[in-house]
Amino acid sequence: MQPETERRPLLAAAAGVALGGLGIVGASDRANAETSEDSFTILEGTEYETTGTVRTADADGPTVLVVGGLHGNEVAGYEAAASVSDMDIVRGRLVTVPRANVTAIESGSRIGDDGTDLNRQFPTGEEPTTELARAIWGVLERFEPDVVIDLHESRNLYDGDVEDGVGQAIFHSRDAEAEREAEEAADQLNENHVSDSAYDFTVAPFSLPPSETPNMLVHKAARDTDAVAFLAETVSSEPELSTRIRWHRRIVRSLLWEELLDESAIDDGDDEDGDEGEDGDDGDEEDGSDGEDDGADNEPPEAVIGTDPADAEDVDFSEGDTVVLDASASSDPDGEIVRYEWDVDGTDEFEEGGETVEASLSYCGELSMALRVTDDDGATATEEVVISTE
Template sequence: MQRNALSRRSVLSLAGACAIAGTGATAVGGAQADGTSRESFTIREGTAEETTVYVTSADADGPTAVVVGGVHGNEVGGYTAASAIADWEIGAGTLVTIPEANAVAIERGTRTDDDGIDLNRQFPEGREPETDLARALWSVIVEYDPDIVIDLHESTGIYANDPVDGVGQAIFHSDGEAAAAAADAAEYVTRNYVDDRSLAFQTGPFSSSNTDPRGLLVHKAARDLGTDAFLAETLSTDVPLETRVQWHSAIVERLLTDALRLEATDGDAESDDPDEDTDENETDDGDETNEEAETDDADESGDEDEAAEAPVASIETCPGNGAAMALESGQQVELDASGSYVQGGEIIRYEWDVGQTAQFDETGETITVTVGANARDTVVLRVTSDDGETDTESIALSTD
């Protein structure tokens, strides 16, 4: 997938990350195999807008996530991914999927329905949605009161800070913690699934309530319900459908994997790295029982195993507060990852992606970067624990 520019070390790291996802999922799968319930129902039944809502509930308590596709009928990557996501296995919480939100527009293969109504403008904040379909979709969301809402879309242009020119290859997000989650997902999908650097995923905040575009489903979810909301946009121009579906799936997987303890899905992320299975240290599922045994005495609650062992990446800057202060182009800033930690273990590797290149080609507990010397002043740190688990943290150095 990644091409010649990727160093050998990076390939091994990538394999490690994939292996971790597989290992964790295996452990979860056994525990929840008979503890998951699936149901589905239809909304707008008997009308041309009739569509199916899929609900998967795990025995283990956890957050509720809603994934929506097909709000725009010509954005095939989004609704194709969403219908596969409806079948995902989860280890905790509830996954609600509405793959074909706008069945009429999908049937037509157009953005809007027969009447030219753009469904993603029918969700005004603080009041009832504008159309029967929008009201039906919104009642599903209100009924399940999700912690996370993800809406999958496509765009014919790449996002470059002005939505007018396109919004592709971007994850838009609500305020607060969703920003970091979006950055992490963007970094994840770029690192694992994007060969061409010009297609690296970016993130952006939702437009404010007073600014167009207004009436978006995710805006209403965030502002009326306090949900962490995400709008994922892939580029549909000159990109094969399979690739766009893979991008959407990877973004949703990354956003939900901890919350819903996702089971690894066959045939996506994990399976297309040829190096994955050759790194026996990282992929040996047989070691799981030993690892669990080793950590048992330190761990009172079996359910918390993964959380307790996961490393936490942290970046500090010198000069301090580099992310918020105004920096001069050309100024050097030291980035210090020594505040990263893992409970009951140690960090064995510090890797850096400077300039959002989708490659972790610098290593070391501290690095020095030159502001303005890179395409983007975003730096992503990845730390790896002695158990092979990873965490990432990103920082944007502002020259504003």
């Protein structure tokens, strides 16, 4: 993406920030030989110690940074950022810092142990004002991202006044391309994954001083570096946590597909998780088609999930329990099912498996588990169950 206006040289205003809090501590090759993964630690040995990941594809491309957990009471943001860290990329580099403010997350509060709001410690043109803020900014110094995405939540919906609430909005830096991509992400999400229009996502540019909320990470990233920046907000007051996490993932996926993903990874008809009452089978096709073989009269398969216990959707499980998911009742009216894929952790990432899988319930709250089946003509169908864990 090319910015509409010229930006200042990368990090020119904060060149003196130390990198001592950031170091690559380990690397391991992924099963996909075209992608490698590293990890790094921020402020190792302190109460603020947290871990980030770096996924690097063999093909050249831009660097994208995804941050969550600047505020510890905005759960969907940091849970989504953690799940994004495993997102498959085909080019470039994906850097994630899912739990930026661990002391705030541990206490479930907006403010960390240092008594400050972390997302108000990034003054434009100056050095960040706290040790943790400087360490977070050090990540931008180290990796020089082209795109920064910060994931948050709000108690109320955005109606044009940030003082009343900013939920269900994608805010963007003041660039023509950033605005276009934010609008495309919102349109795709609203059309395919938000069934209640009251929760439709809106789009707005970052405010300008003096009316803006001061010293936010994305503002500094947009103004002190070459990065294009986005701040995504879901509303935490009504939708289930698992739904809000998926909304965040969808926003990230949509914003990234031109940069890091294959085009088929974000298709307007792709509804593999069946969010918010959607039927989940109207275009879920790995090659971006409409779910049917080109020019053929193939009928799509039917995905059916059985559970053990049979009434699993009505049971309040305890953390650590297991549930068996069974796809054997799935069928194809004019052929056969050749592939079963499962998403048992609510991440929107399907992994190939057999007709049955055993899922361990390590997630508290409501969790959508999904099945995708593919027939011998390449058509797909999805189904999901929602499991509750106390």
